Amino acid sequence: MAKKSSGRGRRDLTVKVKTARGRKLSSTRWLQRQLNDPYVQRARAEGYRGRAAFKILELDDKYRFLVPGARVVDLGAAPGGWAQVAVRRVNALGEKADKAQGRVLGIDLQEIEPLPGAEFHVLDFMADGADAQVRDWLGGPADVVMSDMAASASGHKQTDHLRIVALCEAAAEFAFDVLEPGGTFVAKVLSGGTEASLQATLKRRFDKVANVKPPSSRADSSEKFVVALGYRGRPD
Numbered sequence: 001m002a003k004k005s006s007g008r009g010r011r012d013l014t015v016k017v018k019t020a021r022g023r024k025l026s027s028t029r030w031l032q033r034q035l036n037d038p039y040v041q042r043a044r045a046e047g048y049r050g051r052a053a054f055k056i057l058e059l060d061d062k063y064r065f066l067v068p069g070a071r072v073v074d075l076g077a078a079p080g081g082w083a084q085v086a087v088r089r090v091n092a093l094g095e096k097a098d099k100a101q102g103r104v105l106g107i108d109l110q111e112i113e114p115l116p117g118a119e120f121h122v123l124d125f126m127a128d129g130a131d132a133q134v135r136d137w138l139g140g141p142a143d144v145v146m147s148d149m150a151a152s153a154s155g156h157k158q159t160d161h162l163r164i165v166a167l168c169e170a171a172a173e174f175a176f177d178v179l180e181p182g183g184t185f186v187a188k189v190l191s192g193g194t195e196a197s198l199q200a201t202l203k204r205r206f207d208k209v210a211n212v213k214p215p216s217s218r219a220d221s222s223e224k225f226v227v228a229l230g231y232r233g234r235p236d
């Protein structure tokens with residue numbers, strides 16, 4: 001359905017999706033955006049499980065936390081795009097013989113298709129004892145806890161914002177229990193202001209806290225990421 005341009009010899013490659021009967025306008029818009037999104041196309045071409053992979057790639061290009069040998073916990077890892085990036089960067093398959101071999105452990109409420117170099121488990125990170133269970137699977141603390149988790153959307157902007165902030169606060173608490181001193185916490189948040197207390201907590205617990213909107217994060221979404229580096233450990 002490529003739209004032909006009126007200009008001679010030029011082609012406008014924007015894909016237009018007809019509003020099919022039975023398809024809601026919002027689904028038509030979503031489909032049209034997917035079909036015209038360069039990151040969706042790149043993800044397909046480069047073999048990533050989703051465009052989300054580029055967000056962690058861009059964050060890591062800037063802050064360099066996925067280093068060879070790192071032990072990574074990926075919260076809300078399905079379908080596995082972030083884990084694919086982490087496996088390569090931490091050398092989880094041991095392909096770079098001269099570099100340390102890392103670990104990637106992903107958990108999610110849903111099953112994740114197996115990925116060489118990663119270990120996946122179905123687990124609610126908020127379940128009692130989930131932090132101890134993850135440390136156990138990992139055989140010790142983690143160097144990186146990263147979360148791309150999203151609370152299910154209610155459609156009410158403020159409710160959704162509060163839910164994702166609560167999820168992020170819970171993920172941070174989880175990270176405090178699982179991270180090694182010096183470790184990194186990365187999480188998706190939504191901009192809006194209510195996350196001030198989370199920012200304050202992170203600033204006490206980490207040497208550096210940055211709020212970032214990576215280029216691949218859609219400009220029309222209020223999503224951003226917090227990257228907290230240099231975990232200081234629990235005060236106790």
Ligand SMILES: C[S@@+](CC[C@H](N)C(=O)[O-])C[C@H]1O[C@@H](n2cnc3c(N)ncnc32)[C@H](O)[C@@H]1O
Binds near residue numbers: 075107110123124148
């Ligand atoms: C946006 S997706 C993650 C995409 C992933 N980063 C990737 O690159 O493929 C968010 C995931 O968080 C998971 N999630 C939400 N709440 C969770 C919870 N309490 N425990 C574990 N996973 C959760 C969802 O099931 C969903 O698969």
